[in-house]
Amino acid sequence: MTEKTTELVNDWLERLQANGYRLTEPLRHIVETLVSSPRALGPIEIYDLVRTRYPNLGLVTVYRTLEKLEALGLIQRVHQDDGCHRYLRATQGHQHLLVCTRCGRVVYFAGDDLSPLIQRTEAETGYAIQDHWLQLYGLCPSCRP
Amino acid sequence: MTEKTTELVNDWLERLQANGYRLTEPLRHIVETLVSSPRALGPIEIYDLVRTRYPNLGLVTVYRTLEKLEALGLIQRVHQDDGCHRYLRATQGHQHLLVCTRCGRVVYFAGDDLSPLIQRTEAETGYAIQDHWLQLYGLCPSCRP
DNA sequence: CTTGACATGAAAATGATTTTCAATTACACT
DNA sequence: AGTGTAATTGAAAATCATTTTCATGTCAAG
Numbered sequence: 229m230t231e232k233t234t235e236l237v238n239d240w241l242e243r244l245q246a247n248g249y250r251l252t253e254p255l256r257h258i259v260e261t262l263v264s265s266p267r268a269l270g271p272i273e274i275y276d277l278v279r280t281r282y283p284n285l286g287l288v289t290v291y292r293t294l295e296k297l298e299a300l301g302l303i304q305r306v307h308q309d310d311g312c313h314r315y316l317r318a319t320q321g322h323q324h325l326l327v328c329t330r331c332g333r334v335v336y337f338a339g340d341d342l343s344p345l346i347q348r349t350e351a352e353t354g355y356a357i358q359d360h361w362l363q364l365y366g367l368c369p370s371c372r373p
Numbered sequence: 374m375t376e377k378t379t380e381l382v383n384d385w386l387e388r389l390q391a392n393g394y395r396l397t398e399p400l401r402h403i404v405e406t407l408v409s410s411p412r413a414l415g416p417i418e419i420y421d422l423v424r425t426r427y428p429n430l431g432l433v434t435v436y437r438t439l440e441k442l443e444a445l446g447l448i449q450r451v452h453q454d455d456g457c458h459r460y461l462r463a464t465q466g467h468q469h470l471l472v473c474t475r476c477g478r479v480v481y482f483a484g485d486d487l488s489p490l491i492q493r494t495e496a497e498t499g500y501a502i503q504d505h506w507l508q509l510y511g512l513c514p515s516c517r518p
Numbered sequence: 519c520t521t522g523a524c525a526t527g528a529a530a531a532t533g534a535t536t537t538t539c540a541a542t543t544a545c546a547c548t
Numbered sequence: 549a550g551t552g553t554a555a556t557t558g559a560a561a562a563t564c565a566t567t568t569t570c571a572t573g574t575c576a577a578g
Contacts, residue, residue, distance in 0.1 A: 250544050250555060286558040291535065311456035326500055337494045349482045349509065355471055357511035364494065366502035395524060395575050431527040
């Protein structure tokens, strides 16, 4: 774990504590795993990864921890076609993702401004747009043929 | 059911038959329901709607029929935040959706061309982008406060 | 009208997620 | 440091959407 990572882990733990959550063993391990992963992880993946160092972990705790982290905006959900979710550290709130369909590696792409599109669409449809969801899927450089 | 709707239903049934599927009672009812719905429907909703006129229907048949219709591009999946799916007739292949978060009414919005964004992102990231997914969420005119 | 392949419905299986509950533990307050 | 309490945990059971299995039914080709 790099210093950078340790630093981030501490940031997250502070944020959690500041919001009234208790800092526990399982929590720390899950946070560490998420902070240091370059890919989006599913609950079971996190479960398995953490158990190699903390075998007592319960899968339920993973779900509950993910809920907390998402509530604080520390992680972001990645939606998969099959309906399951994976989770990725969110460096700056909600952003647009580019997901590798082969290895799962995720990259943020400069949140190209959707506001013009959104404003135009609001005008055309009469809807009050509250949220949006943009994800691109493709092959990352190392998975390209 | 308007003439327009009947016409569309027949189109769909022809397409299905042309692709080797058999035209059955349950199939007809499900197609009718989907063709005439202005909102995206979930499997259970379709199940309930159809059973008011065809009480024998099995939920499994709904799933299997949705599979066929999606394979032919006649319907399009609407992804929900909870991971469940709803289905909407696709008038012209894959398009971008604007979903009302209150009543579920769905509108297509002019498939604003994402190609510039996609090309730029490919160049920046080195990914080979294969697919995208853009949905907007908001309140439709009749659900606005 | 016969027939074989595809379609159906019921029940059971699966897989992800949630709930329940008793036991444990963090941490605020002595 | 010691204690009380409410938050957190893990295991097991419950739930919910979806899939599989299988015996029966039915479409449509001949």
